[in-house]
Amino acid sequence: MKFRTVALIGKHDSPAVAEALRALLQHLRSHYGDQLTVWVKAGNAAAIGEPELAANHETLVKADVAIVLGGDGTLLSAARRLAAHDVPLVGINQGRLGFMTDIARTDMLGAIDRLLAGEFIPDSRMLFDAEVWRQGERVFQTVALNDVVVNKGDLGRLIEMEVRVNGEFLYVLRADGMIVATPTGSTAYALSANGPILHPAVPGIALVPLCPHALTHRPITISDDSCVELVLITPHDAHVHFDGQSHFDALAGDTIRVCRSAHVVTLLHPPGYSYFAMLREKLHWSAIPRR
Amino acid sequence: MKFRTVALIGKHDSPAVAEALRALLQHLRSHYGDQLTVWVKAGNAAAIGEPELAANHETLVKADVAIVLGGDGTLLSAARRLAAHDVPLVGINQGRLGFMTDIARTDMLGAIDRLLAGEFIPDSRMLFDAEVWRQGERVFQTVALNDVVVNKGDLGRLIEMEVRVNGEFLYVLRADGMIVATPTGSTAYALSANGPILHPAVPGIALVPLCPHALTHRPITISDDSCVELVLITPHDAHVHFDGQSHFDALAGDTIRVCRSAHVVTLLHPPGYSYFAMLREKLHWSAIPRR
Amino acid sequence: MKFRTVALIGKHDSPAVAEALRALLQHLRSHYGDQLTVWVKAGNAAAIGEPELAANHETLVKADVAIVLGGDGTLLSAARRLAAHDVPLVGINQGRLGFMTDIARTDMLGAIDRLLAGEFIPDSRMLFDAEVWRQGERVFQTVALNDVVVNKGDLGRLIEMEVRVNGEFLYVLRADGMIVATPTGSTAYALSANGPILHPAVPGIALVPLCPHALTHRPITISDDSCVELVLITPHDAHVHFDGQSHFDALAGDTIRVCRSAHVVTLLHPPGYSYFAMLREKLHWSAIPRR
């Protein structure tokens, strides 16, 4: 068997997730016994009354696979934490399937059995390394799987930034902000901002302005080996959001730098997975001609 | 002569505006003398060294006409302050002409002479009364000539609100926010958010969602005798901006209520003014076929 | 009883509609007898084997109300034919409810009884008079309830037209074409072309360019007392479509003129009808917050 250690990570404060975790744990114990080491994220272990399985971050990152129970937000959070350690992820969703969490709770046990038997479709997703630079020093850094969003925060007026690609000047943007999105992020916030959908196999980065002052500032997709720099023009401070999960308060003059990470996030999908089928389902695209 | 009292209002901290104010003042003194009473907004009077002409708000609102020197932002600010007193406004722009400030600095003296001779085109613009209600009490109120914007502020995630029109439920919006715009505001922030342009003669109110989660939440224009209510759904707090010039921190459960005001703002344009010509100029529409 | 003569008009070549017509006819006969005169459109009368009820156009236009069975297309067609005679219309839909046909087949008999008892909500819709002028002569005219569309036909390249409003030049458009839409038409083809939704109570006309060459050519809504003229610039011929149901081949130099008609189309909705509820249903807007 390929996977010898499994990390279980669930949405916090969700009784339904706790119930599913317990069911999954019992299934793994009774069917795989000693063949499989199971670690449970500390907070989840407490919630399901199995404190002895609690694993901290240093342990979880050594797992062969992480099974995540929750929605796309929970998977996103786990992916960001495990990204530097190349732990593949499987997403199980309690409710309506997500863009990334594509195993329904009702199919969980069978799907995990097939996964452990080696039946899955690996799917590599590009990840961003994001940094904020101030007067020659890096003052913040993190990773992002969906997007880096620079926006005006609550300031009520547009902000101004210089956009550079691989050191070359692109334009000065006057807007509510800018979304820099991976293909994975292209179906998240960027889609609401009129951004283009990028299939995960397209090695591109989408630059999607938020409410740009000039009507000709259309979204543009650049090659994923490009580094994007957003330089805040004085006197404009801004907020920077990473996957909508962490943020940084940037100051006028700061540079937000976004490049493809050397790491990727690997999602493991059940056999039969189709990105297009997922899009059809999520975007309510008709499968058959309507009469 | 129709106008006997004139209020002069200028952009603050602008040496160019101070110079123009001085030139205008000297012209009015030498050509109209005692026929015309001139009041200067207190801050501007100090800046041009004519403290004896300084007029406070209570005086300015009694003027027969207000001449505003600055850009659209300065005019907007003056219009909001004078709205309840039905003082018509004339806008003189130092730089590139605005959507509302349509007299160039270089044409100022001639344009003002024609204005005082009764040559102008009056243009009534709809104004909003905007209120915030909390547990049965009105906790804020103001007017808006462009728009009322409810947004998530710096909270980084979408907000949720119930939208009601004349008490009837329209929909629940999950978005970065909502713009409620007058025809005047339809060419301001709403245009950046993909809203429709409304000619000032259309008695309509534009509802323009900001980055809506659902792709089918298209802008909708309703009749201007409608009152719009936006009810913040728990736990979503939000910021409310009025013409981008004042704002209020609303709490979950609050209702933002926007209706047409009983007052209008009257802009006085120079002879020959054309709304379409202004749009062509501002939006770079080609006047003639390109070959 | 208010209605003494009823015209029945159905979609052609539809066995389901023929069945519904028969059921409705039998119901009207057995419940209203001589109190009600029923006319059936000639083609439909033949289809349901009641040739003696067949009425030609001259008769149908004298009806007190027209009951239309089919979809929005069938209602549109009937409305255009009856427009000049002010016959109100009721729409019964076999399948999924339409924007205008809002009585389900399954509710038909009860809904018609309530209608004949005077329980209905009248809803006046603006109608266009559309004309094509060539060298000083009117060469075509018709009415449109949804839209007048001028497009390049199969010519493969953009066309060029001068757009005038009330005789005033607006701009030169280089595009695939232009949609001139009523509020009723704003949720039809214009919506696919990124046009704004106009509530039927807004007295406006939407000008929605089709794939404009210049990115700043955004849709604009003008007052419904405006007349729009589209002048085809040489050498551009174009096709003109009226409600997608009739069309005219226009030549370079022709002027397509669109004004509000003196007539309106009156739709009769069942009690409880809500335009917003219909929009929510058709556009899949969420009625309640999703968690």
Next chain:
Amino acid sequence: MKFRTVALIGKHDSPAVAEALRALLQHLRSHYGDQLTVWVKAGNAAAIGEPELAANHETLVKADVAIVLGGDGTLLSAARRLAAHDVPLVGINQGRLGFMTDIARTDMLGAIDRLLAGEFIPDSRMLFDAEVWRQGERVFQTVALNDVVVNKGDLGRLIEMEVRVNGEFLYVLRADGMIVATPTGSTAYALSANGPILHPAVPGIALVPLCPHALTHRPITISDDSCVELVLITPHDAHVHFDGQSHFDALAGDTIRVCRSAHVVTLLHPPGYSYFAMLREKLHWSAIPRR
């Protein structure tokens, strides 16, 4: 010297182009003499009174470089004809610079000298092989540098097609049509249809629906190693346009198949060329902050 044979190709029926061709020809003769063989496209050779230089297609395709005088349309046409023979192209523009024709007439002679001295920036552009299949037989084929557009022609109503990517079903589209665009084409017609800008270095294909009936049919970019198939659903015939320069009348049931060509089009830009600078110029993006 790298280039020994040069093909000159100009826009037809343009006196300005004929004049420029003559000037260029004289310059090449006087400065390069026998070192350089110059062929002139037959139609152009006649126009400039140099019939002995006239070269037919079989000769032109052997040139080391083609210098094209005209606009983007002329370059597009030349590129499509030379594509299978890998002749690099240089574009000289009489009027406003184009997206691809980036040498101004006034800079022509100096720019060509630098080109012939080996100073240029090569820029490979992806090309489509496009085919139409009917009942198992290929009935049409051509190449396209910008786009393949399937549209309803003059039929006045939407068409219906099944969209497949690499044999996998994507969705059924009900729309005016579909644009399949290369990165080069992303700034052409697709941009007017709200498509995303793709930098030429992005190996992607943009699928941009034209006025889709469903509002969720957003543009999607797929990997350029994908083949797209558009299957016309009965009873919908359609027109297919290739770069807006050739077209084919497709019938219901036909499949339009678009794949990346094994060939590329190589544009030779002058030193200092920048794709971003060209975009800024063409889309009127501000280079510096406006105050």
